[in-house]
Amino acid sequence: MASSHPSILLVGSGKMGGAMLDGWLASKTPPKIFVMDRHKANDDARFSVVKTAEEIPSSFTPDIIVLAVKPAAAETAITSLVKALGSRASSCAILSVLAGKTCLSLAEMAKNAGQAMPVLRAMPNTPTSVGAGMSGFFASPEASKTQAQICHDLMLAIGEVVTVDKEEDLATVTGISGSGPAYVFLLAELLEKAAVKYGLPADSARRLARATIYGAGRMLQTLPEDAETLRKNVTSPNGTTAAALSVLMEENAWPKNVPEAVQAARKRSDELAS
Numbered sequence: 001m002a003s004s005h006p007s008i009l010l011v012g013s014g015k016m017g018g019a020m021l022d023g024w025l026a027s028k029t030p031p032k033i034f035v036m037d038r039h040k041a042n043d044d045a046r047f048s049v050v051k052t053a054e055e056i057p058s059s060f061t062p063d064i065i066v067l068a069v070k071p072a073a074a075e076t077a078i079t080s081l082v083k084a085l086g087s088r089a090s091s092c093a094i095l096s097v098l099a100g101k102t103c104l105s106l107a108e109m110a111k112n113a114g115q116a117m118p119v120l121r122a123m124p125n126t127p128t129s130v131g132a133g134m135s136g137f138f139a140s141p142e143a144s145k146t147q148a149q150i151c152h153d154l155m156l157a158i159g160e161v162v163t164v165d166k167e168e169d170l171a172t173v174t175g176i177s178g179s180g181p182a183y184v185f186l187l188a189e190l191l192e193k194a195a196v197k198y199g200l201p202a203d204s205a206r207r208l209a210r211a212t213i214y215g216a217g218r219m220l221q222t223l224p225e226d227a228e229t230l231r232k233n234v235t236s237p238n239g240t241t242a243a244a245l246s247v248l249m250e251e252n253a254w255p256k257n258v259p260e261a262v263q264a265a266r267k268r269s270d271e272l273a274s
């Protein structure tokens with residue numbers, strides 16, 4: 001197994017699989033990529049596409065199968081892969097980005113289809129498409145050190161990686177960084193709509209909202225101060241920000257809603273496990 005230049009089979013190239021694909025293709029040393037997805041066009045020389053597992057050429061054995069289908073589609077996908085790859089599957093590991101589904105349950109699916117395979121999990125987010133992803137990562141004990149390193153490095157090539165020691169912590173990762181871009185996009189949406197509501201032209205509203213979130217994000221990424229300090233630096237005593245934050249920070253608004261929202265995502269992740 002070549003850890004510096006692994007070959008991967010990306011199963012599912014929808015929103016998340018497609019974001020990872022874009023990230024890998026733009027990375028310094030892209031892995032060798034086969035994509036399996038009936039919707040993907042075969043028109044890019046940088047990777048190969050098959051529509052079904054049966055179309056995977058016998059000359060291709062992936063080091064890592066990156067599973068990026070919906071949780072409910074996992075069993076069908078794994079079963080078809082095990083059957084099509086045959087004995088070649090014995091040298092592959094599965095890297096799942098599915099919310100909820102445990103390593104054990106995915107490994108059971110492979111075993112039931114006829115081949116034991118180690119399973120690792122990552123919980124990425126869509127900013128991987130622009131190389132700015134954040135992924136939680138967990139390697140089950142069945143995975144070799146080399147497989148764990150390859151999968152870790154694959155995710156590192158498209159953003160940052162936080163390794164968790166306990167698999168159940170991936171539910172929290174999902175509620176923070178996996179789903180998190182949607183919370184930020186919602187804020188962008190709402191700021192833009194508020195700007196229009198109070199009379200600004202739509203294109204100005206859009207630029208103001210987006211550039212504000214981008215600028216604040218860059219400060220969070222590059223400055224040493226914590227978020228609370230950066231917030232306080234904007235908030236002049238008795239000024240405009242204090243007036244706005246007094247609404248956003250009402251007892252029943254954000255301070256309560258954000259942890260509740262993260263808990264709702266954690267709970268849903270646990271439900272998706274079964």
Ligand SMILES: NC(=O)C1=CN([C@@H]2O[C@H](COP(=O)(O)OP(=O)(O)OC[C@H]3O[C@@H](n4cnc5c(N)ncnc54)[C@H](OP(=O)(O)O)[C@@H]3O)[C@@H](O)[C@H]2O)C=CC1
Pocket residue numbers: 011012013014015016017018036037038039068069070071073076077097098099123124125126178179
């Ligand atoms: N979207 C996100 O931001 C994130 C998603 N995830 C996880 O990523 C996974 C995918 O989510 P998302 O990308 O949003 O979903 P999408 O529906 O956009 O993508 C899934 C893709 O997989 C295809 N697919 C389904 N079954 C198979 C199969 N047997 N073989 C090959 N391809 C198949 C689907 O095709 P078809 O539509 O025809 O079934 C579809 O193109 C989920 O498990 C989710 O939990 C994780 C982190 C973030």
Ligand SMILES: O=C(O)[C@@H]1CCC=N1
Pocket residue numbers: 099174178179
């Ligand atoms: O909404 C979902 O279930 C997936 C997992 C994290 C982000 N999207």
